[in-house]
Amino acid sequence: MVGLPPNRTPADAVLNVMRQLREKDARWQEGKTWSLVFHAGDEVHHLLKEAYAMFFAENGLNPMAFPSLKKFEAEVVSMTARLLGGDDRIAGNMTSGGTESLLMAVKTAREWARANRPHITQPEILMPNSAHPAFEKAAHYFGLKSVRVPVDDHFQADVDAMRAAVTPNTILLIGSAPSYPQGIVDPIPKLAALAQKHNILCHVDACVGGFMLPFVRRLGYPVPDFDFSVPGVTSISVDLHKYGYAAKGASVILYRTAALRRHQFFVYTDWAGGIYASPAMTGTRPGGAIAAAWAVMNFLGEAGYLEIAETVMRTVEKLRAGINAIDGLHVPGNPPMSILAIGSNSLNVYEVGDELALLGWHLDRQQFPAGLHLTVTPAHAAVADQFLADLATAARRAGRLSVPRLLNSMQVKLATWAVRKLPPNIVSALTAQSAKLTGIGGENEGRSAAMYGMMATLPNRGDIDELVLDILEQFTTVPASDK
Numbered sequence: 001m002v003g004l005p006p007n008r009t010p011a012d013a014v015l016n017v018m019r020q021l022r023e024k025d026a027r028w029q030e031g032k033t034w035s036l037v038f039h040a041g042d043e044v045h046h047l048l049k050e051a052y053a054m055f056f057a058e059n060g061l062n063p064m065a066f067p068s069l070k071k072f073e074a075e076v077v078s079m080t081a082r083l084l085g086g087d088d089r090i091a092g093n094m095t096s097g098g099t100e101s102l103l104m105a106v107k108t109a110r111e112w113a114r115a116n117r118p119h120i121t122q123p124e125i126l127m128p129n130s131a132h133p134a135f136e137k138a139a140h141y142f143g144l145k146s147v148r149v150p151v152d153d154h155f156q157a158d159v160d161a162m163r164a165a166v167t168p169n170t171i172l173l174i175g176s177a178p179s180y181p182q183g184i185v186d187p188i189p190k191l192a193a194l195a196q197k198h199n200i201l202c203h204v205d206a207c208v209g210g211f212m213l214p215f216v217r218r219l220g221y222p223v224p225d226f227d228f229s230v231p232g233v234t235s236i237s238v239d240l241h242k243y244g245y246a247a248k249g250a251s252v253i254l255y256r257t258a259a260l261r262r263h264q265f266f267v268y269t270d271w272a273g274g275i276y277a278s279p280a281m282t283g284t285r286p287g288g289a290i291a292a293a294w295a296v297m298n299f300l301g302e303a304g305y306l307e308i309a310e311t312v313m314r315t316v317e318k319l320r321a322g323i324n325a326i327d328g329l330h331v332p333g334n335p336p337m338s339i340l341a342i343g344s345n346s347l348n349v350y351e352v353g354d355e356l357a358l359l360g361w362h363l364d365r366q367q368f369p370a371g372l373h374l375t376v377t378p379a380h381a382a383v384a385d386q387f388l389a390d391l392a393t394a395a396r397r398a399g400r401l402s403v404p405r406l407l408n409s410m411q412v413k414l415a416t417w418a419v420r421k422l423p424p425n426i427v428s429a430l431t432a433q434s435a436k437l438t439g440i441g442g443e444n445e446g447r448s449a450a451m452y453g454m455m456a457t458l459p460n461r462g463d464i465d466e467l468v469l470d471i472l473e474q475f476t477t478v479p480a481s482d483k
């Protein structure tokens with residue numbers, strides 16, 4: 001634990017400590033991270049900072065007090081709706097991010113069903129298993145049943161399987177444009193038609209693609225239909241803090257009609273503090289995030305977004321070709337934009353990830369199937385060649401036998417053996433022990449292949465939940481060494 005310092009600290013000293021701590025953070029400015037940060041260059045960066053700072057004290061909770069923020073939000077929503085094939089009837093709001101947008105889409109579906117399908121007591125939402133975990137979070141928070149259907153061999157939503165999974169309790173169908181794991185756009189027209197046939201709602205999660213796919217299409221690349229031009233699509237989520245290049249804390253949730261959006265709102269009129277109305281999850285809303293989104297959209301305009309998309313797609317083409325040319329590696333499926341995975345049929349791809357980490361690259365690990373993940377941004381144009389060279393080196397090293405690798409694979413084999421032979425409570429203890437050994441959440445960050453290998457072999461997913469909950473707790477605890 002730490003306590004509040006007893007006395008004031010000079011501002012310079014505080015900022016210096018923060019600058020020092022930052023030194024060890026991932027170097028997104030150098031294009032070394034392949035997720036989390038969407039950097040569109042210094043000019044955009046400085047504009048965002050200025051716009052954010054200008055409105056950082058303002059609160060979007062009450063639009064009456066700040067007509068400027070009200071105008072920004074209305075225009076951001078409108079510009080986004082227009083980009084996604086929407087007409088004047090589309091209604092929407094800004095939210096704090098993709099998760100809040102998805103929570104709202106699901107909550108709206110629940111309220112819509114309560115009003116329009118009152119006989120349904122156990123509502124279900126139906127999605128391909130590639131859909132984002134925020135939908136699980138929504139089902140968890142709002143007491144709905146989530147039904148996940150395996151994707152097809154091309155990592156695309158399997159419409160026939162989803163059709164078979166529709167029940168009288170289904171209220172919402174979900175597709176992604178694109179999905180995060182492999183970057184695949186689901187067959188939205190077919191999913192939306194299925195929803196229409198059953199008179200239920202259809203949400204398109206365009207959180208990561210909404211500000212990219214329209215421009216990728218304009219550049220002449222094939223992009224499947226996914227937006228409001230598709231009949232039956234009733235809501236779309238789009239994150240501005242991804243390919244909209246806005247400051248963090250900016251997403252948009254859009255509905256086909258204002259009547260549908262009304263189910264999203266919350267009002268409480270009996271409070272001593274006055275009449276309380278709130279469109280989405282949060283109360284106080286940072287004015288800076290709203291202002292910065294409006295600023296970057298006006299600064300870039302269609303021409304700016306198109307130009308950036310072209311840079312990104314040229315980098316994607318280079319990376320795809322480069323990855324597929326490396327022995328043992330491939331890009332799974334046929335991702336139409338800048339979200340893609342690296343898979344392997346012959347190498348342990350987690351080992352490749354570990355080798356890449358030693359060369360300074362941070363890539364997320366995926367499972368079912370094992371893979372590494374790339375979110376390509378403008379920052380990667382300058383480093384794509386170096387990355388491919390290092391990837392080839394990493395693949396070569398991962399293919400070779402080495403002592404740490406042998407120990408890793410033995411550990412995985414041992415764990416696989418142990419979980420078959422040992423009683424479940426011992427397996428749980430072993431799992432926790434192994435987390436320490438392999439260093440997830442610990443100091444030994446270089447090597448995670450054994451951890452991921454083991455996680456994939458554990459038959460009891462509940463053990464993994466507990467393990468991850470432990471790690472989550474550790475993240476928000478001040479370590480003993482810092483006291």
Ligand SMILES: *Cc1c(COP(=O)(O)O)cnc(C)c1O
Nearest residue numbers: 097098099132179180205207208
């Ligand atoms: C990023 C993402 C989300 C969640 O957005 P957050 O801003 O991280 O809350 C949801 N769906 C997809 C497809 C995403 O890529």
